Amino acid sequence: MSARLLTHLRHVDLAVPDYEKQLDFYGGVWGLTKVAEDSGISFLAAEGSPEQYVVRLRKAEEKRLDLVSYGAASPEDVDTLAERLLAGDVRLISRPGKVDTPGGGYGFRFFDVDGRTIEVLADVEVRQHRRIEEKEAIPVKLSHVVLNSPDLNRTREWYERHLGFALSDTLSSPHMGEVMHFMRISNQHHSMAIAQGPHTSLHHISFEMRGLDEYMRGSGRVIRAGFKKVWGPGRHMAGDNTFTYFLDPHGNTVEYTTELELLDEDTWHPHVYDFSRPEVTDQWGTANPMNELVAKESFNDPDRGVFVAPPV
Incomplete structure (x- = not known):
């Protein structure tokens, strides 16, 4: 087993044909908060989480899982992981660099063995979050x-x-x-x-x-x-x-x-x-x-x- 460089799960990104219906669900009855939106892409946060967002929705012709994103402790760990994956013949989608999603950060993307897109990010700005109150039935x-x-x-x-x-x-x-x-x-x-x-x-x-x-x-x-x-x-x-x-x-x-x-x-x-x-x-x-x-x-x-x- 490789030395552990990942720290936690950051967000899961979905693409869907009926974007508005999906956004109404996650930003409504499911209890997430829309924090940013731009031409068919929206970012939804959990009120109790320091992550900038936990779900990203994208309007697309076909339903798919866009990616799963994990955190790393530092840009140095991101670089180390990218080098390790390259040495292991893992197919990289992008090389480590600055990203322009909410909160910024430094990271890269690659395919796992089944062909899913995986993202690893460090140095993402912490979102202003809060303690969820008693009887407040929304995701932490x-x-x-x-x-x-x-x-x-x-x-x-x-x-x-x-x-x-x-x-x-x-x-x-x-x-x-x-x-x-x-x-x-x-x-x-x-x-x-x-x-x-x-x-x-x-x-x-x-x-x-x-x-x-x-x-x-x-x-x-x-x-x-x-x-x-x-x-x-x-x-x-x-x-x-x-x-x-x-x-x-x-x-x-x-x-x-x-x-x-x-x-x-x-x-x-x-x-x-x-x-x-x-x-x-x-x-x-x-x-x-x-x-x-x-x-x-x-x-x-x-x-x-x-x-x-x-x-x-």
């Missing part, structure tokens, strides 16, 4: 992103070798074998997970709420607004976090969560959980059963952005 921050891969272990090994991710836990079953790896770049149980899927695509984006009450209030608000609830409310065993999953207007799965486990990395040993046991998928037993229909929603549409860099 971006929690994690889960990606579908047609070759689960190849993708896991690539992220370990090139980006310093560590395995926290695995979901498996007697019939299907390994179906998900939870990966970390800090003591947070996972900032990314890799799911076995029929094609490369976005599985879900997760947003952390202030606490259990705010998580339930937010889930109820989205349900009352008429958006499709895919799965939840419940509590996973791997990561010990709560979950309610919804579909955004373009069929991407988005999650409200809270209380994601923090690990002692020096003593942690990964578990292999049998997800055919109901208490593994939901410790509480309150969520609708995990079945083929729920799983199919999370497969999403095949990503149209594989090995095609976003135009901005």
Whole structure:
């Protein structure tokens, strides 16, 4: 495994044909704040997060995942990582340099093994943020992103070798074998997970709420607004976090969560959980059963952005 140079997840960028409908969802019922907009691109922040934005939306003819962005501690670490990736024959989209997105910064982009665009940024200006109040049911921050891969272990090994991710836990079953790896770049149980899927695509984006009450209030608000609830409310065993999953207007799965486990990395040993046991998928037993229909929603549409860099 490579020495760890990534610090945290910064933002997830989506392209969609019905831009206005998507913007209304994320900037409305989902509870993010639009902080900048320019000719078919908008940037949405979480009020409790120091990140300039946690979601970027772009108007496009085809739905796709534009990129996933991670933080690095310094420009020197960005340069070191770029050199390491070049030496490892990773295909760079851009070389390290100054960026002109909100908050600026220094970074570069490259393709992962499945053809997703990944961005690494340092020196981004901290956004003025605030403490989320009791009963205020809006996202505090971006929690994690889960990606579908047609070759689960190849993708896991690539992220370990090139980006310093560590395995926290695995979901498996007697019939299907390994179906998900939870990966970390800090003591947070996972900032990314890799799911076995029929094609490369976005599985879900997760947003952390202030606490259990705010998580339930937010889930109820989205349900009352008429958006499709895919799965939840419940509590996973791997990561010990709560979950309610919804579909955004373009069929991407988005999650409200809270209380994601923090690990002692020096003593942690990964578990292999049998997800055919109901208490593994939901410790509480309150969520609708995990079945083929729920799983199919999370497969999403095949990503149209594989090995095609976003135009901005």
